[in-house]
Amino acid sequence: MLGNITFGQYFPGDTPVHKLDPRTKIILTIIVIAATFTAADFWAYSLLTAFFVFVTALGRLSFVRLLRSVKPLWPIILITFFVHVFSGQGETLFRLFIFKITGAGLTQGILMSLRLVFLILFSSLMTMTTSPLELTDGLERLLRPFRRIGLPAHELAMMMTIALRFIPTLLQETERIMMAQSARGADFKSGGLTRKARNILTLIVPLFLSAFRRADELATAMEARCYHGGEGRTRMHELALAKSDALAALIVVFLAAVLAFIKWCG
Amino acid sequence: MPLSLENVSYVYMKGTPYERRAVDNVSLEIQKGEFVALIGHSGSGKSTLAQHMAGLLPPLAGQVKIDGTDPCAKGKEALTARRKAGLVFQYPEHQLFAETVFDDVAFGPRNLGLAEEEVRERAATALDFAQMPIEEFGARSPFQLSGGQMRKAAIAGVIAMRPDYLILDEPTAGFDPLARGLFYEELKNLHKKSGMAVIMITHSMEEAIELARRLLVMSGGRIIIDGQPERIFREQRGELLAAGVTAPAIVSLTDRLRAHGFSINADCLDADDLVAELLAVLPGKGPGDAR
Numbered sequence: 115m116l117g118n119i120t121f122g123q124y125f126p127g128d129t130p131v132h133k134l135d136p137r138t139k140i141i142l143t144i145i146v147i148a149a150t151f152t153a154a155d156f157w158a159y160s161l162l163t164a165f166f167v168f169v170t171a172l173g174r175l176s177f178v179r180l181l182r183s184v185k186p187l188w189p190i191i192l193i194t195f196f197v198h199v200f201s202g203q204g205e206t207l208f209r210l211f212i213f214k215i216t217g218a219g220l221t222q223g224i225l226m227s228l229r230l231v232f233l234i235l236f237s238s239l240m241t242m243t244t245s246p247l248e249l250t251d252g253l254e255r256l257l258r259p260f261r262r263i264g265l266p267a268h269e270l271a272m273m274m275t276i277a278l279r280f281i282p283t284l285l286q287e288t289e290r291i292m293m294a295q296s297a298r299g300a301d302f303k304s305g306g307l308t309r310k311a312r313n314i315l316t317l318i319v320p321l322f323l324s325a326f327r328r329a330d331e332l333a334t335a336m337e338a339r340c341y342h343g344g345e346g347r348t349r350m351h352e353l354a355l356a357k358s359d360a361l362a363a364l365i366v367v368f369l370a371a372v373l374a375f376i377k378w379c380g
Numbered sequence: 381m382p383l384s385l386e387n388v389s390y391v392y393m394k395g396t397p398y399e400r401r402a403v404d405n406v407s408l409e410i411q412k413g414e415f416v417a418l419i420g421h422s423g424s425g426k427s428t429l430a431q432h433m434a435g436l437l438p439p440l441a442g443q444v445k446i447d448g449t450d451p452c453a454k455g456k457e458a459l460t461a462r463r464k465a466g467l468v469f470q471y472p473e474h475q476l477f478a479e480t481v482f483d484d485v486a487f488g489p490r491n492l493g494l495a496e497e498e499v500r501e502r503a504a505t506a507l508d509f510a511q512m513p514i515e516e517f518g519a520r521s522p523f524q525l526s527g528g529q530m531r532k533a534a535i536a537g538v539i540a541m542r543p544d545y546l547i548l549d550e551p552t553a554g555f556d557p558l559a560r561g562l563f564y565e566e567l568k569n570l571h572k573k574s575g576m577a578v579i580m581i582t583h584s585m586e587e588a589i590e591l592a593r594r595l596l597v598m599s600g601g602r603i604i605i606d607g608q609p610e611r612i613f614r615e616q617r618g619e620l621l622a623a624g625v626t627a628p629a630i631v632s633l634t635d636r637l638r639a640h641g642f643s644i645n646a647d648c649l650d651a652d653d654l655v656a657e658l659l660a661v662l663p664g665k666g667p668g669d670a671r
Contacts, residue, residue: 299488
């Protein structure tokens with residue numbers, strides 16, 4: 115039922131992409147996504163596609179699975195597409211009811227949708243090759259300089275780690291409770307609105323209770339292991355940048371430079 | 381008509397690196413009125429199989445039929461079939477949700493569309509099973525009960541559905557021996573009175589033989605043994621060992637007595653039987669004579 119969410123799931127591997135430092139991956143993903151927003155013509159998108167194919171192949175990921183990660187967001191992509199198509203300026207290509215469709219609008223719609231697709235693809239690429247633990251580690255390290263202005267970097271990272279850790283657990287729990295209530299004749303798919311609402315209640319109350327119970331147990335377990343926040347805390351795996359990180363950065367910066375060149379000078 | 385599974389298989393997270401086979405080509409048939417114990421160590425696929433039997437999880441391959449109807453299909457008939465099987469999950473107390481014990485137990489019967497009178501009658505009977513009289517417990521909040529009472533109230537919620545096939549997934553996990561004994565007595569009575577089939581999942585052979593007349597032993601997603609306990613202990617020790625399940629203490633005791641020359645029946649599964657057998661061969665003085 116809920117087990118098929120591919121967006122953001124980690125697929126372990128031993129490829130150069132997996133081995134990159136999480137900080138590198140976070141920053142480079144941001145750069146690539148920013149570069150995507152400068153892409154506005156065929157050549158720019160071909161280049162991005164080529165880069166995407168290259169990283170996917172290097173990371174030994176399945177294209178199908180990556181494309182599937184776009185699925186949950188297609189309504190948003192569709193809405194974006196139509197908003198741009200219907201609000202385009204310029205010469206009218208043809209009419210649909212009260213809407214007029216223009217060439218410029220159509221191009222704009224396609225470009226914007228493509229941008230969204232690439233945004234999802236590149237962020238999926240990052241989360242699929244980086245374990246949640248590495249990801250929060252990298253984030254904590256990147257946010258550390260902002261501690262001076264009062265940003266609780268360690269606490270934020272810890273919260274994220276815990277949240278990520280418990281998503282699958284809570285999904286499983288939801289599935290279990292849904293089944294258990296179905297075994298008592300609850301129907302979550304059909305029925306009137308009031309009946310549906312009442313059935314959802316039978317799911318939410320136990321789920322909340324279990325979330326609180328788990329939170330309580332986790333807090334006790336952390337206390338018992340003398341957790342006291344980030345102050346003076348050392349780590350088992352110190353992040354270290356390697357040559358491959360520099361190489362990856364070079365490739366991405368080059369890509370961004372070419373995209374910028376296409377946009378402003380091409 | 382029975383509850384039947386035909387070549388049922390299930391794989392979790394199919395097509396990902398986390399793929400895990402839970403149920404592997406299982407076929408079996410359970411008749412109304414049977415008391416079956418499903419045994420196996422953790423991860424052998426017992427709970428997944430239970431969800432298939434209750435029609436809650438459609439198998440990836442194979443067929444589940446409850447009284448001849450596929451419970452995983454769509455439509456009214458499948459719904460009726462699904463309602464014939466009641467599954468009590470592990471730690472069912474985690475599914476309580478209502479404001480009062482009565483409302484929680486009545487949730488199932490109300491979903492069946494019964495009249496309020498009938499709902500009340502069923503809830504009262506089910507709570508009797510849990511030894512929690514409705515007059516005393518009905519209006520209480522389920523969240524103020526003790527752990528054991530919460531469990532029993534939750535189980536009553538399934539029993540109030542009056543399923544033809546009651547499936548219990550380790551219903552006594554975490555109970556103390558006294559509570560466990562009481563629960564089994566009630567379960568035995570319920571089975572005798574109602575004529576429903578009871579399928580109990582457990583990993584303790586002692587519990588299994590105390591109640592069930594048929595054992596299903598599961599290992600690696602397969603049912604490797606299916607039969608009467610006495611016959612299994614006589615003929616299939618090797619398979620039992622391979623499944624990581626040990627014969628109950630009373631069987632080892634009987635074995636050792638027989639090895640020492642006591643000519644007693646090997647099929648004792650009950651302390652009283654064993655005592656009777658021993659008394660029959662001992663001429664009243666002591667074991668010395670028998671040697």
